[in-house]
Amino acid sequence: MPELPDLTVLSEAFETALTGRVVTAVTVLEPLVVRATPTEMEGLLGQQLTQVEQRGKFLIFSFARDRLVVNAMLTGRLGLAAPGSRAFPKTAAVVAFDRRTGEQSPSSGPPARRSRRRKPPAWTRRPNVLPPDDEPVELRYRDATRMGKLYLTPHGLDRPVAGWSEQGPDADDPTLDLDAWRGRLRRHSGELKSVLRNQEFVAGIGNAYSDEILWAARLAPFRKRSSLAPEEMDALYHATRDVLARATDQLRDRVPPRFEVEVRDFLQVHGKGGQPCPRCGARLSEISAGGFVTTFCRSCQG
Numbered sequence: 001m002p003e004l005p006d007l008t009v010l011s012e013a014f015e016t017a018l019t020g021r022v023v024t025a026v027t028v029l030e031p032l033v034v035r036a037t038p039t040e041m042e043g044l045l046g047q048q049l050t051q052v053e054q055r056g057k058f059l060i061f062s063f064a065r066d067r068l069v070v071n072a073m074l075t076g077r078l079g080l081a082a083p084g085s086r087a088f089p090k091t092a093a094v095v096a097f098d099r100r101t102g103e104q105s106p107s108s109g110p111p112a113r114r115s116r117r118r119k120p121p122a123w124t125r126r127p128n129v130l131p132p133d134d135e136p137v138e139l140r141y142r143d144a145t146r147m148g149k150l151y152l153t154p155h156g157l158d159r160p161v162a163g164w165s166e167q168g169p170d171a172d173d174p175t176l177d178l179d180a181w182r183g184r185l186r187r188h189s190g191e192l193k194s195v196l197r198n199q200e201f202v203a204g205i206g207n208a209y210s211d212e213i214l215w216a217a218r219l220a221p222f223r224k225r226s227s228l229a230p231e232e233m234d235a236l237y238h239a240t241r242d243v244l245a246r247a248t249d250q251l252r253d254r255v256p257p258r259f260e261v262e263v264r265d266f267l268q269v270h271g272k273g274g275q276p277c278p279r280c281g282a283r284l285s286e287i288s289a290g291g292f293v294t295t296f297c298r299s300c301q302g
């Protein structure tokens with residue numbers, strides 16, 4: 001499941017590679033994943049992409065008029081590919097873009113909207129990371145379980161996006177300081193892993209990074225939030241920020257050029273049940289519940 005670090009890196013890549021390009025074709029192979037009418041999807045044709053952002057577990061593609069919000073859920077993956085290249089497995093939708101001309105298309109949005117584009121992050125300037133400007137490119141969405149959703153919101157229409165309005169601040173939001181964290185944490189009860197994964201508490205953390213954060217904070221996943229001492233609440237804050245920042249940096253170095261494969265091999269504990277704990281050497285425990293794996297160390301997480 002893509003989480004905040006994955007989506008941050010994808011938003012940087014797609015914004016750098018795709019903004020300024022015009023949509024030349026839209027193909028929906030799995031209508032189940034799309035929340036829009038075929039006519040609305042066709043309406044993307046000729047529109048220029050102006051911005052790509054990450055928010056919680058969502059990616060937002062802003063076009064000259066319309067907006068496409070992607071929630072990949074469990075198995076949805078986005079990637080870039082050259083037109084005509086072999087399809088990704090379980091491809092559900094494809095948005096094709098023209099080569100980048102550097103000119104604004106006639107249908108593009110007001111200047112204010114374009115000027116929000118960020119400076120391309122340094123990592124995207126490495127050779128062969130992004131498709132060349134003078135070639136067309138496809139943004140492909142694949143989804144083995146078809147649980148993810150692509151919400152197209154045509155200009156002037158208010159289409160609800162499930163889970164959007166309930167979100168707390170992003171877990172790496174600069175305005176989420178230690179005081180704000182303590183305040184939010186006190187309002188959420190239950191097991192720590194569930195609290196971290198609750199998007200209403202903070203947004204962007206899922207099954208994998210909640211395990212990594214709890215290991216870094218030396219806190220057991222099934223511990224009740226109400227049992228935390230003040231210094232443990234603070235340790236959880238610092239672990240959250242550190243783990244997400246480090247993972248985002250790792251991914252900037254490691255993402256494959258097509259972006260559609262999730263890189264997780266650098267994680268410390270998640271999915272590594274039975275292996276030695278990288279901190280204390282004890283065997284890592286792994287518990288499966290409802291299709292979700294939780295990995296932790298009974299020896300050094302208390």
Ligand SMILES: [Zn+2]
Pocket residue numbers: 277278279280281282297298299300301
């Ligand atoms: Zn340990």
